[in-house]
Structure formats: C-alpha cells, structure tokens
Amino acid sequence: xxLLERMRKEWxxxxxxxxxxxxxxxxxxxxxGGPLMPEITVSYIAVATIFFNSGLSxxxxxxxxxxxxxxxxLFIQIFTLAFFPGAIWLFLQLLSITPINEWLLKxxxxxxxxxxxVSSAVILTKAVGGNEAAAxxxxxxxxxxxxxxxxxxxxxxxxxxxxxxxxxxxxxxxxTVVVPLIIGQIVxxxxxxxxxxxxxxxxxxxxxxxxxxxxxxxxDTFSNPNIDLDKFSLILILFIICSIQLSFMxxxxxFSTRHSNAExxxxxx
Numbered sequence: 001x002x003l004l005e006r007m008r009k010e011w012x013x014x015x016x017x018x019x020x021x022x023x024x025x026x027x028x029x030x031x032x033g034g035p036l037m038p039e040i041t042v043s044y045i046a047v048a049t050i051f052f053n054s055g056l057s058x059x060x061x062x063x064x065x066x067x068x069x070x071x072x073x074l075f076i077q078i079f080t081l082a083f084f085p086g087a088i089w090l091f092l093q094l095l096s097i098t099p100i101n102e103w104l105l106k107x108x109x110x111x112x113x114x115x116x117x118v119s120s121a122v123i124l125t126k127a128v129g130g131n132e133a134a135a136x137x138x139x140x141x142x143x144x145x146x147x148x149x150x151x152x153x154x155x156x157x158x159x160x161x162x163x164x165x166x167x168x169x170x171x172x173x174x175x176t177v178v179v180p181l182i183i184g185q186i187v188x189x190x191x192x193x194x195x196x197x198x199x200x201x202x203x204x205x206x207x208x209x210x211x212x213x214x215x216x217x218x219x220d221t222f223s224n225p226n227i228d229l230d231k232f233s234l235i236l237i238l239f240i241i242c243s244i245q246l247s248f249m250x251x252x253x254x255f256s257t258r259h260s261n262a263e264x265x266x267x268x269x
Contacts, residue, residue: 012127015211023218030219038216043172046209048180050119053209054126054136055184056195057202063185066133076138079252080116081149088112088244089157095240101233106158108237113153115146118177119213123206140177144170 007014023030032039089112092105118139125135147169154160188195 012207012211015207016214019211019215020218023215024222027219027221027223030216031223032220034219036212036216038219042213042216044176046213047119047176049209050122050180050206051136051177052180052184053202053206054122054132055181055186056188056200057126058133058136058185058188060185060188062133063136066131066137069134072131072134073138073141075255076116077142077145080142081113081145081153084248085109085113085153085157087248091244098236099232100236104233104237108241109157110154113150113157115150116142118143118173120210123203123210126203127207136181140173140181143173143177147173 028034030036030038036042088109092109095105096102116139121139122132122135126132147166
C-alpha cells in the first residue's frame, strides 16, 4: 500500500520516465507529421490548453496584482536573459579545452540564451504552490522579449544569426498564451461558484498535457538519424546540465530569500 501511495503521489515523475521510454521505443508516433501531429496538437492545442486552464483556475485579482510586481519581473528577466547566458558562456570557455563534442557545447549555449519556458514554468510553479500568476506573466513576457533578445545573444556568444519570423512567432504566442488566458478568465466569471464548489484538478490536467509535450519532444530527438555523439560527451553534458541547474537554483534561492515571500521564490527562474 505504501508503494502504491508513493507512486500515486509521484505520478508525474513516473509519467516523465514512461514518456521518454515510450518515445525511445516508438518515436515515429510523436514526430512532426506523425499520428499525433505535434505541430498542431502540441504547438497550439496543448499550450493553449495549459493557459486556458490557468485562466480558469486563477482569480482575476491574482493576475492583476502580479502585473505590478516590478522587482520580481526585473529579477527574473535580467537573470534569465542576461546573467544566465553570460555565466554559461564563461563556463563553456573552460569546457572548450576538454574533449566534449563542440556541437554539444554550442547547443548548451543556445539553450542558455532561450527565454523562460512557457508551459513547464507555469505548470511546475503551480505544482509546488508557487506564484502561478507571476509565472504566467514572466513566461509570456519573457517569450515576447526572447523574439528580439535571443537572436542578439546568439550573435554575441556564437557569432551566428538567422532571420527570425517575428510576425508568425508573435502571433503564435499571442494566440496560444494571451488569448486562451483571457478566455479562461471570461469563462471563470460565469462558472466561478461551480469551480469553487467542485475544485476541478487543474494541476493534474496541465501536468498531463506537459507529459504529452515531453513525449513528442523526445520522439523528435530519438527519430533524428543524424545524431552521432559519443557516450562520454553525452553523459558528461548530462552531468553538467544537472550541476548547472542545481547551482543556479541555489543561487536564485539565496538572492530571493532576502526580498520576497515563499510563493515568489518558487516563481523565480
């Protein structure tokens, strides 16, 4: 019974393992153009579902109060789009003298220049009782900023750039993040009493959608025939990513404990 209770409590972590294993066994199901059609179901429907879900579950007062939390927003955006990419670049200068595959290091720098993740940031913040409203704002705002900032960072750190379809990216973000959130808020006004009485499992729904996103992402990875990397580099880069994640989580926790409450600390990157 204890094992079953533990598994029920940790169902999301078990789901991640099963999603990755399933993607490894049969990646063709979740690749672009495959039966699941992730170019539509994930890129649009899944993300829109997550933010519609957030719009339904959050009080309007929570969203409006999050908008004026300027110090928190500045900290998250500066940390994510300035401090973190710069710190990764310095760290990779040390790793460049090691035998780690050069393209893995470039990939790590590219990921370090990305804006906050839209879906997972909101879902994981909600799952641990953090400031979901602030996470929504910073995920959306950071993604819009990233349209301009990320290409500039890649040009600065990697010396490469490419044309960015600003209009299509902006419209996709608007339609999958802002519009579903607003619709969720409008619907909430009419069924607020029912929501408070029934308390639907918003967190479980969003987490399930995230598992689908994880599954299709790994399907794309495992189906790529051009991936030819030595195991040493892969294992080492995995260890490096985990170390970086833990180190920066500790760093942000130390910074934030002095100037924010518990919910805002969870919301930070």
